[in-house]
Amino acid sequence: MRLSTIGYCLQQGIKNIWRNKLFSLASTATMAACIFMFGVFFCMVQNFQHILREVEEGVGVTVFFQEDTSEDEIREIGEQLRSRAEIREIVYVSADATWEEYKKIYFAEAPELADGFASDNPLANHAHLEIYMKDVALQQDLVDYLSSIEQVRKINRSDKVAEMLTGFNRLVSYVSVAIIGLLLAVAVFLISNTVAIGISVRKEEIGIMRLIGAKNSFIKAPFLTEGITIGLIGAAIPLGVLYYFYNRLILYMATKFDMLTGVLDFLQVNELFRVLAPVGLILGVGIGLFGSAFTIQRHLKV
Amino acid sequence: MIKLDNVVKSYQNGVGAINGISLFIDRGEFVFIVGDSGSGKSTLIKLLLKELEPTEGTIRVNGVNLARMKKRAIPKYRRKIGCVFQDFRLLKDRNVYENVAFAQRVVATPTRQIKKDVPAMLSLVGLAEKYKSFPRQLSGGEQQRVALARALVNSPDILLADEPTGNLDPKTSREIMKLLEEINARGTTVLVVTHDQDIVNTLKKRVVRMQKGIIVGDKKESGYIG
Numbered sequence: 001m002r003l004s005t006i007g008y009c010l011q012q013g014i015k016n017i018w019r020n021k022l023f024s025l026a027s028t029a030t031m032a033a034c035i036f037m038f039g040v041f042f043c044m045v046q047n048f049q050h051i052l053r054e055v056e057e058g059v060g061v062t063v064f065f066q067e068d069t070s071e072d073e074i075r076e077i078g079e080q081l082r083s084r085a086e087i088r089e090i091v092y093v094s095a096d097a098t099w100e101e102y103k104k105i106y107f108a109e110a111p112e113l114a115d116g117f118a119s120d121n122p123l124a125n126h127a128h129l130e131i132y133m134k135d136v137a138l139q140q141d142l143v144d145y146l147s148s149i150e151q152v153r154k155i156n157r158s159d160k161v162a163e164m165l166t167g168f169n170r171l172v173s174y175v176s177v178a179i180i181g182l183l184l185a186v187a188v189f190l191i192s193n194t195v196a197i198g199i200s201v202r203k204e205e206i207g208i209m210r211l212i213g214a215k216n217s218f219i220k221a222p223f224l225t226e227g228i229t230i231g232l233i234g235a236a237i238p239l240g241v242l243y244y245f246y247n248r249l250i251l252y253m254a255t256k257f258d259m260l261t262g263v264l265d266f267l268q269v270n271e272l273f274r275v276l277a278p279v280g281l282i283l284g285v286g287i288g289l290f291g292s293a294f295t296i297q298r299h300l301k302v
Numbered sequence: 303m304i305k306l307d308n309v310v311k312s313y314q315n316g317v318g319a320i321n322g323i324s325l326f327i328d329r330g331e332f333v334f335i336v337g338d339s340g341s342g343k344s345t346l347i348k349l350l351l352k353e354l355e356p357t358e359g360t361i362r363v364n365g366v367n368l369a370r371m372k373k374r375a376i377p378k379y380r381r382k383i384g385c386v387f388q389d390f391r392l393l394k395d396r397n398v399y400e401n402v403a404f405a406q407r408v409v410a411t412p413t414r415q416i417k418k419d420v421p422a423m424l425s426l427v428g429l430a431e432k433y434k435s436f437p438r439q440l441s442g443g444e445q446q447r448v449a450l451a452r453a454l455v456n457s458p459d460i461l462l463a464d465e466p467t468g469n470l471d472p473k474t475s476r477e478i479m480k481l482l483e484e485i486n487a488r489g490t491t492v493l494v495v496t497h498d499q500d501i502v503n504t505l506k507k508r509v510v511r512m513q514k515g516i517i518v519g520d521k522k523e524s525g526y527i528g
Contacts, residue, residue, distance in 0.1 A: 005410045208391055211351065212456075213381035214408040216374075 009218065013225025016198045023194040024230060030190045031234025031287065034183035035280050039242040041176030042276050043267075048169040050267050052136075060132040061142060062156040067125045069151045077149060078129050084145075086138035091130040098126045137166060184287060191230055191291030195223050199299045206300070220300065224292050231288020232281065239280045243273060303329040303491055304350065304460070309359035311345055311515075319345040321515035322359070327493065329459075332486045334502050335495045337512035343495040346512070347464050350493075351383060352376055364459065381409050384453030384461045384490075388468035390445040392437045398424065398448050399433040405452045423451040427481060443474030450481060454490070461485060463494045467501060475501055 017024040065074055071094065078090045093101075099121050107114040133139055139157060146155050199206070209219050247269050304327040311320040320342045327333050335343050348354040349361060352368050361368045364382070371379060392401050399420055406416045424430045427447040437445055446466060453461060463482065467475035479494075479501050486492040496502065502509055511519035 002410045002412065004413045005407065008407050204391065205393055208393065208404075209408055210377075211380060211385055211391075212405045212408045212452075213377040213379070215377045218408060218410075 005218065006221075009221035010225050012222035013229060016202075016222055016226040017229060019201060020194055020197050023190070023197055024226075027187070027190040027194045027230045028234045028237075030183070031187045031231060031284060032238045034180065034187045034287075035235045035284055036238035036242065037176075037183055038180050038283065039238055039276055039280060041172065041180065042279075043242070043246060043272060045169065045173055045176065046272055046275075047267055048172060051265065052166065052169060054265055060130050061139065061146070063129045063131065063146055063152055064126060064154040064156075065128070065151045066153050069127075071127060073151060074127055074129060077151065081129070081131065084142065086134050086142060087131055088134040089132040091132075093128050093130060095121055095124050095127040098128065099123045187234070187287050188291045188294070191227050191288055192295040194230065195227055195292045195295040196299050198223060198226060199295070220296050223296050223300070224289065227288035227290075227292025227295075228285050229288070231284040231286070231291075233284075234288070235280050235284025239273075239277055242276075243269060246272065303327055303331075303364060304493070305360075305362040307360045307362075309349065309361060310357045311342075311349060311354060312357045318515050320349070320356075323512075323515070323517050324359075325510065325517060325520075327491060329491055330486070330489055332483070332492045332505075332507045333494070334505075334507055334509045335493065335512060336497055336502060336509055338497065340514075341512040342515040343512055344464060345515075347385070347462050347493075347495055350460075350462060351380060351385065381456055382459045384456070384458035386446065386449045386453050386461070386463045386466050388465035390437070390442075390449045390469075392445055392448055392452075394437050397434050397436050398429060398440070401437070401448055402451045402455050405455050409456055411456075419455055420451075423455045426454070426484075427451045441474070442470050443477060446470060446474075446478050447481065450478070450485070454485060458490065460491045460493065463492065463496075465496055465498075466494065467496065467498050472500065476504070479505060 065077075071092075075092055078092055081087060082090055099117075102123060103111065103114045131142070133142070143155055143157060146152050206219055250266050250269065253266065304325070306323055306325045308322050308324055309320055310318065310322050312318045323342075323346075335346060337343050345354065349356055349368075350363065352371065355369070363379070366379070368379075393404060396404065402420045402423055403416050406419060411419070421430060421433070424433055427450050429444060429447050429451065432440065432444065435444075437448070440448065446469075450466075461482070466482070467478055470478060475498060482492055482494065483505065506523050508522045509519070510517055
């Protein structure tokens, strides 16, 4: 295709949108709603995952050993565990350090009571390994493995919060996929209708084009342009709106709920949009292209 | 140039529109196809444009067997055939210039060339002054002239005219036919489907008469064959 022909087809596609103003507007609005919802859920899921990662970093497994297990043996077990992919960090905590920590928590108000144990550590058999996970979902595998080690006496796990968050995150993902799927279907349907109307309005013109000797690509191109343009505009508007309001929301949360700082750490807008912007635009263009191509296939036998 | 051998066209309901015709039209000829409604004239035009496929027989245009033509080659083939219709088939939302230019845009003619060809073609059909007018601002005769300009702007080998004077008064009809003669004189083969006896009798060209899907008369330099 010549450049001037491409320009002509693009121009005709834009004119089609203008000719079917109402339907184009409805399609663009639905597309915008669809991409907006997608963006909102994307932001939610990404932030949940971010918070989950933060929580996971603090979640771990504590492994206690049999009475006769020496510090060297425990450290050796720790070294062997270090090669496992799901483990981020392993910390050896001696019996003395465990006692010191215990005192801080339980004898904080009456430290003299603890002095009675000065020469006889009551937690002498409590030297342990603290294991921090890369992925909390793999914690059960690790616990199963640890249980099979002969020297291991007891395993404490603290994955409940993470499990809850993972479950919630999964729920949000499922709901968002369902809603987005529904909206996508509506958007494809509306774009398809808009293009179908465009085709019926231009039936005479298409007939003339055929008689004159227009190639299929020349006849189809304006309708594809129409669908893609609706998709592009329908994606760009909500992305712009989301960018603006997400920024405002973060700022608002930071100023009004400063006690949540450190607990709820939101992703920065640029971090989010590095993925959301191209994905949203590709999604919009893809839906537009699919909707118009599908309709051309059905209504435009060229 | 155009050669039909025992061409039959039956529609799905079994009705035969063309029931076995053989016809040869040479390069540069001017031929009238005449006949009553339902005689198969318009079906013949559609077969030549490859809008329809014959049920039997072969059609050759410029030596090419249309039955063997691949689908993707049809647009290129149609570019060699200009056509005009009784109802003009102009684009109502575009002016005269754009209607004629449209035929060139469709075949990807460079814009520079379009700017040269369209005014020349509008001068030929006597509408140079009205290039900005829209179809609704033109008379029937003027609209048919625009349709002719559009049909000719890509320099086709053949011009098919299906009842080109059907919606025009006698005076305008004569003007259009004069224009068709001029186009023919420039070397384009012209095939006119009509049932306008006056026009046919005036021009004294070859006349092929069809009736119930067959050719019942074929005379050179004839009047209307009744």
